[in-house]
Amino acid sequence: MKLPAAVKRLVLPAIxxxxxxxxxxxxxxxxxxxxxITFIIPAAPGGAYDISARLLIPALQKALGVTILPQNFSxxxxxxxxxxxxxxxxxxxxxxxxxxxxxxxxxxxxDYDVDKYTWLGRVAHETYALAVAANSPIxxxxxxxxxxxxxxxxxxxxxxxAFAATQLAMRRLGxxxxxxxxxxxxxxxxxxxxxxxxxxVITNLTALTPFVTSxxxxxxxxxxxxxxxxxxxxxxxxxxxxxxxxxxxxxVGAPPGLxxxxxxxxxxxIAAAIRDPDTQARAKTASADLAPGNAAQAAAVVAAQHAxxxxxxxxxxxx
Amino acid sequence: xxxxxxxxxVPAAIWLVTAAFIISASRLGPVARAMPLLVGWLTLLLVTxxxxxxxxxxxxxxxxxxxxxxxLTPADAQATGSARAFRVGLAPILALIAGFTLxxxxxxxxxxxxxxxxxxxxxxxxxxxxxxxAVTLFVYGMFYKVxxxxxxxxxxxxxxxx
Amino acid sequence: MIWQAWWTGFASxxxxxxxxxxxxxxxxxxxVGALPGIGGATAIALAVPLTYxxxxxxAIAFACGVMGAVPMGSSITAILLNTPGAAPSAxxxxxxxxxxxxxxxxxxxxxxxxxxxxxxxxxxxxxxxVMPLARRIVLLFRPPEFFLLGMLGLVVVALSSRGKMxxxxxxxxxxLMIACIGQDLVTGExxxxxxxQYLWSGVRIVPALIGLFAIAxxxxxxxxxxxxxxxxxxxxxxxxxxxxxxxxxxHWPTVLRGSLIGTVVxxxxxxxxxxxxxxxxxxxxxxxKQPETFGKGNIEGVIAAESAINASDGSHLxxxxxxxxxxxxxxxxxxxxxxxxxxxxxxxxxxxxxxxIYGIVWAxxxxxxxxxxxxxxxxxxxxxxxxxxxxxxxxIVVCLALVGSYSVDQSIGNVIVSGVFGVLGYVLIRQxxxxxxxxxxxxxxxxIERSYHQSLMMSDGSWGIFVASPxxxxxxxxxxxxxxxxxxRLAVRKAMGA
Numbered sequence: 021m022k023l024p025a026a027v028k029r030l031v032l033p034a035i036x037x038x039x040x041x042x043x044x045x046x047x048x049x050x051x052x053x054x055x056x057i058t059f060i061i062p063a064a065p066g067g068a069y070d071i072s073a074r075l076l077i078p079a080l081q082k083a084l085g086v087t088i089l090p091q092n093f094s095x096x097x098x099x100x101x102x103x104x105x106x107x108x109x110x111x112x113x114x115x116x117x118x119x120x121x122x123x124x125x126x127x128x129x130x131d132y133d134v135d136k137y138t139w140l141g142r143v144a145h146e147t148y149a150l151a152v153a154a155n156s157p158i159x160x161x162x163x164x165x166x167x168x169x170x171x172x173x174x175x176x177x178x179x180x181x182a183f184a185a186t187q188l189a190m191r192r193l194g195x196x197x198x199x200x201x202x203x204x205x206x207x208x209x210x211x212x213x214x215x216x217x218x219x220x221v222i223t224n225l226t227a228l229t230p231f232v233t234s235x236x237x238x239x240x241x242x243x244x245x246x247x248x249x250x251x252x253x254x255x256x257x258x259x260x261x262x263x264x265x266x267x268x269x270x271x272v273g274a275p276p277g278l279x280x281x282x283x284x285x286x287x288x289x290i291a292a293a294i295r296d297p298d299t300q301a302r303a304k305t306a307s308a309d310l311a312p313g314n315a316a317q318a319a320a321v322v323a324a325q326h327a328x329x330x331x332x333x334x335x336x337x338x339x
Numbered sequence: 340x341x342x343x344x345x346x347x348x349v350p351a352a353i354w355l356v357t358a359a360f361i362i363s364a365s366r367l368g369p370v371a372r373a374m375p376l377l378v379g380w381l382t383l384l385l386v387t388x389x390x391x392x393x394x395x396x397x398x399x400x401x402x403x404x405x406x407x408x409x410x411l412t413p414a415d416a417q418a419t420g421s422a423r424a425f426r427v428g429l430a431p432i433l434a435l436i437a438g439f440t441l442x443x444x445x446x447x448x449x450x451x452x453x454x455x456x457x458x459x460x461x462x463x464x465x466x467x468x469x470x471x472x473a474v475t476l477f478v479y480g481m482f483y484k485v486x487x488x489x490x491x492x493x494x495x496x497x498x499x500x501x
Numbered sequence: 502m503i504w505q506a507w508w509t510g511f512a513s514x515x516x517x518x519x520x521x522x523x524x525x526x527x528x529x530x531x532x533v534g535a536l537p538g539i540g541g542a543t544a545i546a547l548a549v550p551l552t553y554x555x556x557x558x559x560a561i562a563f564a565c566g567v568m569g570a571v572p573m574g575s576s577i578t579a580i581l582l583n584t585p586g587a588a589p590s591a592x593x594x595x596x597x598x599x600x601x602x603x604x605x606x607x608x609x610x611x612x613x614x615x616x617x618x619x620x621x622x623x624x625x626x627x628x629x630x631v632m633p634l635a636r637r638i639v640l641l642f643r644p645p646e647f648f649l650l651g652m653l654g655l656v657v658v659a660l661s662s663r664g665k666m667x668x669x670x671x672x673x674x675x676x677l678m679i680a681c682i683g684q685d686l687v688t689g690e691x692x693x694x695x696x697x698q699y700l701w702s703g704v705r706i707v708p709a710l711i712g713l714f715a716i717a718x719x720x721x722x723x724x725x726x727x728x729x730x731x732x733x734x735x736x737x738x739x740x741x742x743x744x745x746x747x748x749x750x751x752h753w754p755t756v757l758r759g760s761l762i763g764t765v766v767x768x769x770x771x772x773x774x775x776x777x778x779x780x781x782x783x784x785x786x787x788x789x790k791q792p793e794t795f796g797k798g799n800i801e802g803v804i805a806a807e808s809a810i811n812a813s814d815g816s817h818l819x820x821x822x823x824x825x826x827x828x829x830x831x832x833x834x835x836x837x838x839x840x841x842x843x844x845x846x847x848x849x850x851x852x853x854x855x856x857x858i859y860g861i862v863w864a865x866x867x868x869x870x871x872x873x874x875x876x877x878x879x880x881x882x883x884x885x886x887x888x889x890x891x892x893x894x895x896x897i898v899v900c901l902a903l904v905g906s907y908s909v910d911q912s913i914g915n916v917i918v919s920g921v922f923g924v925l926g927y928v929l930i931r932q933x934x935x936x937x938x939x940x941x942x943x944x945x946x947x948x949i950e951r952s953y954h955q956s957l958m959m960s961d962g963s964w965g966i967f968v969a970s971p972x973x974x975x976x977x978x979x980x981x982x983x984x985x986x987x988x989x990r991l992a993v994r995k996a997m998g999a
Binding site for chain 1: 497
Binding site: 349353357360364367368371373374381402406407408423428432433436439440448449455456459460461462470478482488489490491494498 | 536671685688884895897908911919923924946953
């Protein structure tokens with residue numbers, strides 16, 4: 021069949037141009053990276069995620085050979101949205117905190133979908149724990165149940181992981197309890213327990229550790245299957261294995277649709293950055309617990325948490 | 340609009356915004372709406388008193404004397420919405436913000452500085468151009484290079500809308 | 502033991518490498534603090550990577566250099582251009598900028614520098630005295646006390662608008678309404694966000710202040726023309742360096758009062774330097790014999806605000822070092838730097854790292870005093886900015902202000918907020934509504950609301966919790982006094998005048 025001349029004039033050049041562009045893109049992927057990479061951090065400077073991210077940056081720059089530009093955002097949907105909507109060219113990556121980012125999505129209409137990010141790896145994995153003030157007369161979960169009045173927990177507001185963890189613990193441990201919400205950050209609600217605003221607090225171990233070390237709080241239960249805190253009962257011992265499903269994971273992601281070659285390059289660089297001896301040394305000095313994981317593990321974390329919170333949507337406290 | 344009526348425009352606008360705030364707040368849950376409703380109703384009352392204080396009636400004059408003695412009298416109310424105020428003061432800054440949002444910081448800054456100096460400040464072409472370039476270089480050098488703070492690229496060039 | 506730690510901390514600082522790092526941090530903080538939108542938190546955060554290669558004393562010296570100098574840099578732009586470099590400086594500009602317009606920019610900067618130094622000294626020295634009691638002090642303030650402290654601040658400032666109390670209360674109400682925007686921390690509900698994800702975190706205070714003061718004033722000047730110095734024929738009075746210092750010493754009760762307010766308020770986590778500055782300013786205007794001169798170029802307004810700001814910066818160390826709970830965003834970053842260098846703030850640090858604590862205090866004191874000295878020395882060239890024709894100055898200041906606003910958290914929403922508040926600020930100026938009260942409403946609204954609900958959750962709905970402790974009762978009494986005393990004074994004056 022003879023093609024009309026006009027089509028020939030349009031189609032052939034289009035094919036040639038597409039071929040050239042593909043070739044150029046192919047060449048670009050091989051050259052990647054050639055300019056600075058933006059690293060989105062969903063926390064104000066000095067926050068926990070900020071420290072983890074900045075620990076990685078020097079080694080990541082060494083592995084990739086370009087400058088990494090940290091870009092801080094306040095907590096909330098802006099950071100994950102910025103990451104989600106960025107161009108998938110490998111020049112924007114970012115920290116995605118789970119399940120916090122997922123809970124925001126489940127709380128309200130956000131412009132991102134956690135299942136669609138391109139996952140590059142995991143930086144940290146933290147267990148949750150239940151603590152009381154060091155001078156509290158409560159020394160065990162059994163004692164908490166025998167109080168004869170509702171136990172009060174201090175926590176952040178609905179939509180936060182701490183709130184969800186507290187709700188889960190109340191149910192699985194069979195506690196008669198109430199939650200005093202409204203604290204803007206972990207140090208504040210932990211301080212709330214020390215002050216006596218409430219009886220107990222549930223949050224991640226990294227936030228609790230400084231207060232445990234300085235003998236201001238004592239741990240009663242760790243939400244894990246193993247031996248995260250020697251001498252402290254775990255979720256199994258408390259007959260509440262479900263508690264181990266709540267954890268804090270710091271993942272590294274990129275926008276959906278990242279080309280596979282660039283994805284591999286970034287995943288390898290992140291893994292190398294975490295393994296770098298300087299990073300490990302700085303992490304040790306900063307008492308930051310790096311728990312590396314690859315892209316597949318990161319994706320598995322997201323899938324598991326999504327399934328868990330979809331099944332237990334009432335934990336989120338959506339108004 | 341007569342000068343006497345102009346004095347009511349701003350408090351009337353505040354009254355309407357506060358009323359909308361109260362209506363919106365009443366749709367929230369009981370704890371979430373407690374403070375907004377309290378603040379909204381108190382503000383509505385205060386704005387109503389402010390409006391009455393401007394009427395020049397005996398009640399109005401008594402309110403002004405008791406609670407707002409240094410306030411402008413209706414006759415002295417300064418025109419805020421004049422065409423000149425808009426053209427000279429507000430419009431250029433709104434245009435800069437629009438430019439910032441659409442095409443980003445780096446293109447908007449030199450265009451705005453040049454246009455302001457050339458047509459508003461009546462400076463020569465060369466002076467305006469040199470100052471525009473200098474300010475742009477300072478912004479680029481200080482914020483982007485030294486402090487490594489990204490400059491907004493603009494919605495049309497991939498900037499995020501938030 | 503404590504004296505030993507004092508001396509060790511001092512000795513560790515007086516070392517060429519440490520002093521150099523302190524000076525570098527100070528120069529950086531002074532310059533960056535003057536940029537609109539770049540407050541202490543951002544300034545230090547940007548410097549965090551620079552501290553990686555430093556030892557712990559070096560990192561402390563550098564960070565303290567930055568923190569000590571930022572307020573001075575911020576005050577300079579507040580006075581000269583009505584543009585707060587950081588949120589607390591919004592209190593300085595209320596009288597600082599009118600002084601600049603009267604050709605007294607040098608006097609204002611000199612007074613700001615002097616009260617900066619004295620306030621900073623008092624704040625940091627108080628840390629030395631109070632640190633052993635840090636734990637007890639921080640534990641005294643629970644949600645009921647936070648609520649009452651917030652209410653006290655609101656009442657004092659809202660009623661301070663001499664002659665315009667009704668309009669001051671209206672704008673305070675507006676400020677409280679604006680503070681309700683965003684995700685409610687207590688219930689998680691989104692309020693008044695108009696479908697915008699930007700507003701989930703509420704209206705950011707720094708972009709709002711940049712709009713309310715800097716942009717609004719630039720709009721006003723654009724229309725009026727002339728120069729910042731309002732009398733075009735007046736030459737800028739080039740004061741000697743000592744003029745501002747003399748004024749500060751002359752008003753020593755104001756300095757002491759501001760420093761005390763700053764020290765007390767700064768020790769309470771979450772309340773911040775902005776509240777301290779506005780509270781000090783308002784109380785000073787109320788006790789003054791010429792309250793009607795405030796807002797029109799009364800040097801005491803500058804002194805009150807500046808002494809409180811720097812005193813609070815020093816006492817922010819109390820909850821931060823004593824508990825590991827940052828007193829504000831800047832302290833959160835500083836905490837991060839300490840942790841990166843193996844120091845864990847908290848009661849353990851009070852016992853095991855006393856030398857480092859006193860090193861921090863000394864470094865902050867040095868930086869604050871040195872930065873103030875540089876401010877004093879640079880009074881003349883800085884004051885010359887006020888003679889530049891506004892039609893040349895306005896576009897430059899507006900561009901820097903908006904770029905700075907965007908830089909707060911790299912969100913274009915900040916620029917739009919600055920624009921909206923700029924228009925609002927201009928309207929408020931022309932219609933003679935005070936802007937001071939809208940700021941205090943915005944700053945305190947969140948603390949007041951959540952601590953109110955938290956108190957009732959703690960007490961299962963009983964209002965008795967608000968008078969259950971000595972501090973709560975004292976604060977409640979102060980609120981009543983703040984409501985009753987000013988009209989009583991007025992009535993007595995009128996009766997005596999009659």
